[in-house]
Amino acid sequence: MTETPQNSSTVPSKVLHVYTPFSARRRTPGTAPYSQRQKNRKLTAPSNESFESVEIFDYSGLLKKTWRLYSLSPLYNFKVNARSFKKYARSLDASLTEDKCSFASSNGGSERSSFTVYKDDPEAVQIQVTEKRNGGGSTIVLNALMFCVDIGDHPVPAAHKAHFTYYPVIMITGNKLRSNVVLNWLERHFDCHTSPLTFSNNDLRWILACCSTRDAGHKAAPVLLQYSLQNVCEGIKTIDCRFESTFCRELWQRIQNTSLSSLTTLKEDDVETFVGALESHLEYTMHIVFSKLTLSEVGTPIAYVSSQGKIKLFQSEDIYLPLHLVSSIANDKLTQFSLTQTKPVLNTTG
Amino acid sequence: MSSMIEEIIQSIIARCRASTIKETFLRWGRFNSSQLNNQIFSGPKKQIYTKILKLVQESNLNEEIIGDLELVYMQLHSRQKQWKVYKLSGNNLHLNSDPRTLRAKVLRNLQLDWRDGQVFGNMGLFAGGVWLRMHMSSTKGSRRKSYNHNSSVFVVTFPGSPYFILSKAVVKHVQLITKAITTATNAEGLVDIQLSGHHLASLADIVLKGNGQIQSTVYREQEEEENPFVDKGSRKRKAPKEDRGDLNDINDEDSEEKEFRKSKLVKLFGTESQPVLEKLDYKLNVKFHGKPVMDTMCKSSVEVKGQSVLDGIYELAKCGVLKFPLPAHLTTVASSAQRNSFTIQARNK
Numbered sequence: 155m156t157e158t159p160q161n162s163s164t165v166p167s168k169v170l171h172v173y174t175p176f177s178a179r180r181r182t183p184g185t186a187p188y189s190q191r192q193k194n195r196k197l198t199a200p201s202n203e204s205f206e207s208v209e210i211f212d213y214s215g216l217l218k219k220t221w222r223l224y225s226l227s228p229l230y231n232f233k234v235n236a237r238s239f240k241k242y243a244r245s246l247d248a249s250l251t252e253d254k255c256s257f258a259s260s261n262g263g264s265e266r267s268s269f270t271v272y273k274d275d276p277e278a279v280q281i282q283v284t285e286k287r288n289g290g291g292s293t294i295v296l297n298a299l300m301f302c303v304d305i306g307d308h309p310v311p312a313a314h315k316a317h318f319t320y321y322p323v324i325m326i327t328g329n330k331l332r333s334n335v336v337l338n339w340l341e342r343h344f345d346c347h348t349s350p351l352t353f354s355n356n357d358l359r360w361i362l363a364c365c366s367t368r369d370a371g372h373k374a375a376p377v378l379l380q381y382s383l384q385n386v387c388e389g390i391k392t393i394d395c396r397f398e399s400t401f402c403r404e405l406w407q408r409i410q411n412t413s414l415s416s417l418t419t420l421k422e423d424d425v426e427t428f429v430g431a432l433e434s435h436l437e438y439t440m441h442i443v444f445s446k447l448t449l450s451e452v453g454t455p456i457a458y459v460s461s462q463g464k465i466k467l468f469q470s471e472d473i474y475l476p477l478h479l480v481s482s483i484a485n486d487k488l489t490q491f492s493l494t495q496t497k498p499v500l501n502t503t504g
Numbered sequence: 505m506s507s508m509i510e511e512i513i514q515s516i517i518a519r520c521r522a523s524t525i526k527e528t529f530l531r532w533g534r535f536n537s538s539q540l541n542n543q544i545f546s547g548p549k550k551q552i553y554t555k556i557l558k559l560v561q562e563s564n565l566n567e568e569i570i571g572d573l574e575l576v577y578m579q580l581h582s583r584q585k586q587w588k589v590y591k592l593s594g595n596n597l598h599l600n601s602d603p604r605t606l607r608a609k610v611l612r613n614l615q616l617d618w619r620d621g622q623v624f625g626n627m628g629l630f631a632g633g634v635w636l637r638m639h640m641s642s643t644k645g646s647r648r649k650s651y652n653h654n655s656s657v658f659v660v661t662f663p664g665s666p667y668f669i670l671s672k673a674v675v676k677h678v679q680l681i682t683k684a685i686t687t688a689t690n691a692e693g694l695v696d697i698q699l700s701g702h703h704l705a706s707l708a709d710i711v712l713k714g715n716g717q718i719q720s721t722v723y724r725e726q727e728e729e730e731n732p733f734v735d736k737g738s739r740k741r742k743a744p745k746e747d748r749g750d751l752n753d754i755n756d757e758d759s760e761e762k763e764f765r766k767s768k769l770v771k772l773f774g775t776e777s778q779p780v781l782e783k784l785d786y787k788l789n790v791k792f793h794g795k796p797v798m799d800t801m802c803k804s805s806v807e808v809k810g811q812s813v814l815d816g817i818y819e820l821a822k823c824g825v826l827k828f829p830l831p832a833h834l835t836t837v838a839s840s841a842q843r844n845s846f847t848i849q850a851r852n853k
Contacts, residue, residue: 376805386825389816394807401802408796431794438793439848440786440806441827441834442820 216299216467221325223351223463224337225484226300228310228318229344242343249339250332296328298336303478309489322484323351323477325465351463357483358449361459363425364479366402368472370455374399375468378453379432381444382461392450395436399455405431508641509570510557511651516577517553519653524580525552531576534569535559571626575637578658578671579630582704585658585671589699589707590682592666594692599664603627603634606688610659613684614638633660633708638681657681660704667711668694669704698843706779710838761824768828769821772835778814781844783807784837790850801850814838 232238300321310318324340326333337348353361366377376396383390409427433444451460457476458466465480467473520528526545530537544555560570578585592599601609604627611625621643628635639656642649657678658671668685670678682694701707756762785807792802810816817834820826826834833846 383810383816383820387816387819387823389812389814389819390808390810392809394805394809396805396807398803401800404800405794405796405798408798427795431796433794435792435794435802436804436806437827439788439790439804439831441829441831443825443827446825 214470215297216473217470218466218468219297219327220464220466221299221327222333223465223480223484224324224326224348225351225487226321226324226340227347227488228320229340229346230318232319232344234319245343246336246339249335253331253335296326296332296336298324298326298328298333300324301477301481303474303481309485322481322488324348351480351484351487353459353461353463353483355448355461358452358459358461359429360425360483361457361476361479362449362452362454363428364420365454365456365472365476366399366428367406367420368454368456368469368475369403370399370469370472374455375453375458377402377455378451378458379436379444379449380451380453381447382450383447386447393442393444393447395432395444396453397432402428402432506567508567508651509560509565512567512570512574512653513556513560514553515651515653516573517549517556519581519584520577522549525549528573528577528580529556531580532573534563534565534572568624568626571624571637571639572628574639574653574656575626575628575635575658578637579628579635583702586700586702587660587669587671587704587707589697589711590668590670590694591697591711592668592686592689592691592693593695594690596690597666598688598690599666601689603629603663606634606661607636609688610636610638610681610684613687614640614680617680617683631705633662635660638684640677640680659685660708662708662712665712666691669707672700698845700844701781701783703780703782706781709779710842762822765822765824765828768830769818772830773814773818778812778818779838780812781814781837782811783809784813784834784844785846786833787847790848813844 301323302321310320324337326336340346341348362377362379377399379395379397381393381395383393405428409424409431430445436442436444449461451458453459456467456469456472458468459476459480465476467476516528517525526540526542529535529540539559544559545552607625607627611623614625615623618640621641624637624639624641626637628637636659637656638659641651641655654673655677657673659681660669661667670681686692686694697711699707699710785805787803787805789801789803792798792800808816814837817826821828821830833841833848837844
């Protein structure tokens with residue numbers, strides 16, 4: 155309850171105002187509600203619009219593999235130039251070889267890491283670890299990509315911004331032990347923090363809604379909603395529901411009443427309507443109340459995402475959207491975390 | 505000693521778990537328990553293999569008898585394969601033939617169609633059913649292929665019933681076997697009834713007991729209540745009291761609804777445990793019933809996967825995630841529909 159100053163006209167005293175979540179005027183970080191739901195998400199990149207007609211970047215190295223996602227806090231003193239990259243590569247090699255005794259690799263090949271800026275994409279950095287086999291030739295044993303796709307604000311306060319580079323997400327495919335070595339190396343050298351990125355039910359609904367707006371042709375993967383019932387009952391593990399991607403686009407046309415290619419942002423209401431439409435159809439046919447269940451995996455023609463932080467991409471042209479969604483989700487989680495750390499503001503009047 | 509015998513024994517020992525090897529060989533019945541003492545089964549699998557091979561060489565067993573071993577292995581480890589249920593169609597079926605004649609007929613029909621090599625057939629009785637193993641070996645071509653246990657097809661049938669349960673195998677083999685069975689039983693065809701799973705006993709329960717199961721448990725319970733000769737606990741009628749221990753102080757908001765759900769479920773599913781199925785899948789092509797009303801047809805597919813899906817459905821209905829009235833395509837899986845793969849198509853008006 156807000157304490158109103160009594161006798162404020164007669165006795166000037168120091169009064170403590172306590173703001174509760176329900177007070178309309180000021181929201182302090184300490185009293186913000188637990189989950190700040192994102193109201194709007196972008197569907198297209200303003201920067202990409204100029205590139206559309208020029209060339210389509212070839213991202214085939216990223217497609218059709220399962221990547222594990224980790225969220226990355228800002229890296230201190232990470233320089234993006236060829237000389238620093240050589241230095242980093244040597245240092246990573248050292249960590250990999252010293253850790254090699256922990257897992258047996260019978261090939262005896264030497265592992266070399268290389269850092270490259272990923273083709274022409276703004277700011278993404280790729281780390282590749284290749285293993286030279288005894289018989290000649292080398293295979294890429296670990297591929298990691300740190301990217302930041304069109305996130306507006308940096309979580310680092312402006313005073314220190316110059317020293318920090320921010321990549322919200324790093325995606326890795328490769329041996330789990332090696333990826334742990336790479337992540338530990340990043341943490342030690344750049345004073346950052348990595349943690350596996352998981353998606354909540356709400357995040358998955360956003361991803362499902364945004365990515366279903368894209369067209370991928372007739373042979374595209376169906377739109378999948380996978381509900382996990384492991385916590386609900388013992389006999390059933392998952393329920394998979396699949397819809398055709400063309401049907402989902404028709405549904406979006408109906409909801410938006412405009413052509414889908416001119417859509418730039420999606421609001422939360424739209425997401426609710428879309429997913430709610432699919433769920434109500436399922437409830438009618440199966441009599442299972444899907445709105446009470448949690449999603450564990452979501453699939454669209456351009457990407458399949460699992461709640462445990464795994465992603466698989468299918469289309470080179472539409473790679474922007476799922477990566478942007480993933481980075482903005484990671485960014486939200488990070489900023490939310492840092493907000494709750496600051497102290498609540500005490501307002502005193504004298 | 506033919507290499508096939510060695511390969512069969514090797515593949516069986518490799519596939520068995522260390523704890524089940526002895527039981528499998530004992531069940532085979534070719535060696536008595538004095539020969540198969542514990543000394544043979546101690547040590548790594550390679551040693552077991554050499555010892556068993558020595559015993560087999562001494563007893564001079566041929567390939568047909570070794571095939572029995574493969575059949576015994578499958579009887580004990582039927583969960584490793586996926587089974588599909590088929591039904592004979594046609595009138596005038598010869599269902600009551602002796603198992604041995606059945607095996608001979610099927611084997612003969614199969615050998616007529618299989619030109620690539622020899623067909624081996626084995627028969628065994630297990631758990632009330634007749635088990636057949638048909639192995640189609642391939643000896644054509646210059647290089648003889650090594651024994652592949654996946655090229656045996658296993659058939660389980662029950663005396664007097666038109667149902668045949670086949671293990672999942674290569675399409676060509678399954679086609680040949682269905683043709684052989686159809687001619688052997690004087691039927692018109694062997695139809696896939698869209699029921700499949702890993703748990704053979706549940707599949708057999710579903711097709712053999714059919715509708716009668718649920719009615720019979722309710723009847724049996726009623727009989728226990730009403731029959732004066734059945735020993736009941738006390739003469740006074742008490743309402744069943746649920747003791748929830750520490751939770752006794754909590755009030756149920758919707759206890760009426762829960763009672764309603766429970767009674768409905770008992771009527772639909774009975775009180776015994778459900779047959780074990782791993783998957784239920786539905787292909788739906790119905791009009792879209794979502795919120796923004798669209799006149800188009802919506803094609804969707806729903807797959808329910810788990811360890812025991814029917815038990816799961818029961819629990820979902822009990823806790824309210826499944827809305828009443830329960831749809832027919834969920835409740836009749838084990839009773840009248842007897843299938844676990846449905847295609848639901850709406851009629852175009």
